[in-house]
Amino acid sequence: MSEQKRLHPISTIINFIKHLKDAVIPLVILLFLNRGEQDSFWAYLPLISLGVVLLVVLGAGILKWLRFTYRLEQEELRIEYGLFVKKKRYIPFERIQSLNYSEGIFHRPFNLVKIKVETAGSSSSMESEAELTAITKEEANELNRIIAQAKKRLKEKGTGSNLEIDTDDFDGAEGLGVIEEEAPQEKILYRMSIKDLLVMATTSGGAGVVISGVLIFLLQFGDLIPIEAVIDELVEVVQAGLVLAVILVFIGLVIAWIIAVAMTLLRYADFTVKLVEKDLIITRGLLEKRQTTIPLNRIQGIRFNQNIVREPLKYITVTIESAGGSALEKDSNTISLLPMIRTADVNGILEEILPEYEWSMEFKGAPKRSIFRYMFWNLLFISLVIAPVSYFFYPFGLLTLLLYPMIAIFSWLQYKTAGYRISGDQLTMRYRGIVRHTVFMKKKRIQSLELKETWFQKKGRLATLSATIKSYIAGSTSTVPHLEVEDVEKVLEWYRPEGQKITEKKKQLSTISTIVE
Amino acid sequence: MNRREPRKRISERALTVWKLYGWINAAILSVIAIALIVLSIVFDWPVWVIIASVIVPIVDVILFVYVFPTLKWKKWRYEVRDEEIELQHGIFIVKRTLVPMVRVQHVDTEQGPILRKHRLATISISTAATIHQIPALDVDEADDLRDSISALARVAEDDV
Known part of the structure; x- marks a missing residue:
């Protein structure tokens, strides 16, 4: 498949509609302007300009399609595009993390898919990713197969010289390679009812x-x-x-x-989670079908969310914090692994996906004396609302006083929720904003850890613990407030790199000036 | 409590720079205050506007030129060890941050005109998800630090 290929012509229409969406507000304004006297030329001007705009947008869509070609060459996906300035984007196969499929309403009658190429993104991932607006499914599968094979070959060639020291189970790209003879093992883990x-x-x-x-x-x-x-x-x-x-x-x-x-x-609709080799594949959608691939080794952490309504119903949402993903496709970033599932069913599924994690829900909580602190700020904050409302809307404004007991209960819930757990190389944190969060993180995925102490907390020997992991192109920080300061320090010590713990005494004097070789 | 707080302080010249920032702020505030005073005399606004316009800049100078910079400097500690970077700072809210070397992706130093004049630089340490800054280090120290951190930082790609 090394010859130059074009996208399916339907992509002109998809482009057309996409651009039309961007221009919809000015167009609507133009239409509304079209209310003048009927006879004069000016009355038709808005309509004429509307036509011109539509033509231009359509023309641009066609030109874009004409100019866009892709090919596979020398272990690279090579895309050339650009209306006036020809742009070339070459993506080496080994940089490709996954191909994400989606099918909109225009794709489905023609058996087409849109493909989003996800790369092992740096922060400039906008630059390194690519999108094929519409190609046939056969072409897509062919593309997938070729890339997977090539990656496998590269992997085998490169094993000796590879710099990967980490002997993690979910290591490198080998999982992405499709073994030529046997079909990849597919396992459906979850289907939403x-x-x-x-x-x-x-x-x-x-x-x-x-x-x-x-x-x-x-x-x-x-x-x-x-x-x-x-x-x-x-x-x-x-x-x-x-x-x-x-x-x-x-x-x-x-x-x-x-x-x-x-x-x-x-x-x-049709939400399905599959485990294929070492990739998670999530498919979903009624009119527009989407398929998202998440390589297991890109998973940074797992988050459980549970809002107050769902708590008594014992339903939770499980989301993945992944290092992949793109700035372009925001929608798939917020997509959940298990959007709505009974608490009892979660562990079974997660154990199959990530057996090295521990899903225990026993936490070391915040000490009793911290209740006051949870209450204090919330009540103070709500007072800022209640006081003026009560004053200006007397006497009905006094109803807002009912917020006090509500907030008190809420604060108490926050206190009850707060907790952390260390088990081996895993840190689990639980806290409540409005939604209850539980975050499971491996030590090696935590980017930085922070102990925070306000003046008041210091008096009460309390501290706030924050851990940040990478999540898509930014970070996601989990914060548990008002824990016992000794506990937070324990977590800090746990997080400290091994070498630093053992050799600390010897290296007491080794400050930065001596490190420089 | 076996606290292992970081030991190194940032340059003492930071104090000069922060005080200068405080003065610049105060100058802007004073201009606004003077404008307010003039306006309230011309348009006969209530007296408290004038009083506030006098008091606010004075308090601002006391806090942001004398009190806070000193406190901030006193509270700022950092230490770069073989495998980790530890930062501690904050006047009312003390933050202690631990960044393992293997998580560091790149290090930058930067200096604006004021910092440059005082031979200072700010160092920014970036991980995949966070950026940590040590403000107002001596230029040479900042450069050394930057070089040594980038030498020590060996990000395990897989772990990103």
């Missing part, structure tokens, strides 16, 4: 959408009530308003729920 999907939609951020929707509605409604009328006929208006509000809120809830279900269905 409709029930889980519904639970997910119902308890998702959709709930947040509903609440904000209701709030917006109430605010609007508030504007409809003239202040004098409120004073004069307060009781009546409030009663009538309440009935109306309740009905409308109910309708709003139902609509929001339906929307949430539809959205979830679009994104997560």
Whole structure:
């Protein structure tokens, strides 16, 4: 497959629509301008310019398609493109981490896929990745096979000279190579059921959408009530308003729920997790099918999220913090490994994917005396809201006082959640923002560790622990506040590189000046 | 408590620079304050505007020129060992950060015009996910540090 190839012509239409999306606001404005007197030339100007814009965008799409070629040559994926300036991007096979597939509504009738080439990204990953907008599935599979084989060959050739010292189980690219004779072993680990999907939609951020929707509605409604009328006929208006509000809120809830279900269905229908050799392959989507490949050795940590609604239902979300991924495809970065799963089923699946991790949920918590600190800041913060509201909206504003017990309970939950666990080379941290997080990290994946002590914490011999791992192109920091300071120091000592621990006494004087050779 | 705090301090000249920053800030603030005073005299604004315009810059000078830079300098410690870098800083919130050498991806030194005039430089240590800075080191020390960290840092690619 070394000859130059073009993408499928449908990519012109995909490009066209993509650019159209970017230009949609000016176009809409143009359309609305088209309301002048009917006869004059000026009345048609917006329409004419609209046509011109459409033509230009379409033309650009076609040109782009004409100019875009790709080929496989000398163990490299070579892409050439560019409207006026010819650009060439050569990606060596060994730099390719994975090929991610997605199928939009335009792809599916023609049996096409969009391919996203993910490279072992540095921070400038924008530069090193590539996208093939539409190629046939056969071509895609061929591409995948050739790259995998080539990588395998390279790997075998390079084993002697390889610099990899780490004898980790999930080492290097060998897992990516597809063995020529036998088909790669596929193992389906998880398939999302409709029930889980519904639970997910119902308890998702959709709930947040509903609440904000209701709030917006109430605010609007508030504007409809003239202040004098409120004073004069307060009781009546409030009663009538309440009935109306309740009905409308109910309708709003139902609509929001339906929307949430539809959205979830679009994104997560057919959600399947497969383990193929040493790659995780996640497929999902109803209209637009997506396939994301995550090489196991790129996994930096595992995160459990559980929002307050899902906690009593015993459902959690498991996400992967991975070093791969791209700046371009934000959507797949937030994608979960197990978007909605019963707590009881999690361990079985994760043990198959990452057997070297420990999934215990026993934690060393924060000491009792830290409760006060969890409460204090939250209550102080909420007071900033409650005080002015109570004052300016007296007497109804006083209702906000109810927030105090709520926040107190919430703070107590935060205190109960906080904890850490060290087991071998693994650090597990649990904490609660609004959502409860549990993060599982291997020592060698932690980029830096921090002990933080405020003046008040010092008095109470408490400290805050933060650990940062790489997550896509940035970092993800987990923070457990108000732990026993000795505990945090213990974690710090655990994290200290081995050599530093043993030889510390000998090297007491070895500061940086002596290290320089 | 077997605290092993980092021992090295940053250059004492940092103090001069930070005080200078404080003065620059105060100068800008004073300009605003003077403008406010003039305006409140012209437009007959309440007296407290004038009082605040006098007090705020004074407090600012006391805090940001005299108190904070000294405290900040006193609290700043770092140490670069064979396999790790340890930083500790912060006036009200003390942060102690541990960065293993194998996680370091690259080191930069940088200096603005003021730092250059005082022969100082700031060193930035980048891991795959975080950036840690040691401010206002002596230029020679910063260069040595940069070279030795980059010599010591051997990132195990797989671990990124």
